[in-house]
Amino acid sequence: MADGLRERKKRRTRRALADAALRLFAERGYEQTTVADIAAAAEVSTRTFFAYFPTREDVVFADTDERIAVMRETLTALPGGTPPVRAVHRMVEQVFATDGGMFGPARATRTALVLTRPELRAKALERLLTAQQIFTDWLRTAYPKLDAVAAATVSGALMGGLVGAALASLDRGDPPERIRAELEHAVTLIARGLIAIDE
Structure with missing residues (x-):
């Protein structure tokens, strides 16, 4: 059960980061959006971002x-x-x-x-x-x-x-x-x- 909850949480965090990134890219432009901006919009740390995506491109x-x-x-x-x-x-x-x-x-x-x-x-x-x-x-x-x-x-x-x-x-x-x-x-x-x- 714990593993199931953990995996669902990981999927939600990953999706939140991806959604935030694409929203910011559309609003501000790709070059103007930083990893820190994406993490803040998804309400996680920059360190958490890099736990899911190696680079800004990968998101x-x-x-x-x-x-x-x-x-x-x-x-x-x-x-x-x-x-x-x-x-x-x-x-x-x-x-x-x-x-x-x-x-x-x-x-x-x-x-x-x-x-x-x-x-x-x-x-x-x-x-x-x-x-x-x-x-x-x-x-x-x-x-x-x-x-x-x-x-x-x-x-x-x-x-x-x-x-x-x-x-x-x-x-x-x-x-x-x-x-x-x-x-x-x-x-x-x-x-x-x-x-x-x-x-």
């Missing part, structure tokens, strides 16, 4: 990191022999069912920051490569006949397709339900390449 990706964790957990829990297309649909379903992030009210602020700040684009690329590696590893475990290059090719096509669809849908100003529909459509478009794995 922008709080939801992304949560989604990567969900992605890893979802793939790990899949039964053996799960077809790749089904695995991808399940992964997308679980990852994009989480609160906040690209479906949250701060999605426009987060997207604008990532697209305009070189240091944030670099952090975004780190997360993308991590997600690609997770799916690559799952593919190689689930389908041992795939070599490293083939698995990485499929994973790269999938992650690149999802990111491209999400950014285009966000840029168009789509509401959350439309964004999710576009992501599902992206998986369908990529599915032909995944189906070939079973052949």
Whole structure:
């Protein structure tokens, strides 16, 4: 019970820091907002901020990191022999069912920051490569006949397709339900390449 309460408190603190950061970035600007400002707005110490996020840049990706964790957990829990297309649909379903992030009210602020700040684009690329590696590893475990290059090719096509669809849908100003529909459509478009794995 204590562990459960502790984890919930940690999640609330992490979310409070991320929400405060994005609010301040929108109000004051990224350069004008310090870690101390974010910590004060979330009613915690600067030391607490750094217990959750290594840098100011990382707080922008709080939801992304949560989604990567969900992605890893979802793939790990899949039964053996799960077809790749089904695995991808399940992964997308679980990852994009989480609160906040690209479906949250701060999605426009987060997207604008990532697209305009070189240091944030670099952090975004780190997360993308991590997600690609997770799916690559799952593919190689689930389908041992795939070599490293083939698995990485499929994973790269999938992650690149999802990111491209999400950014285009966000840029168009789509509401959350439309964004999710576009992501599902992206998986369908990529599915032909995944189906070939079973052949």
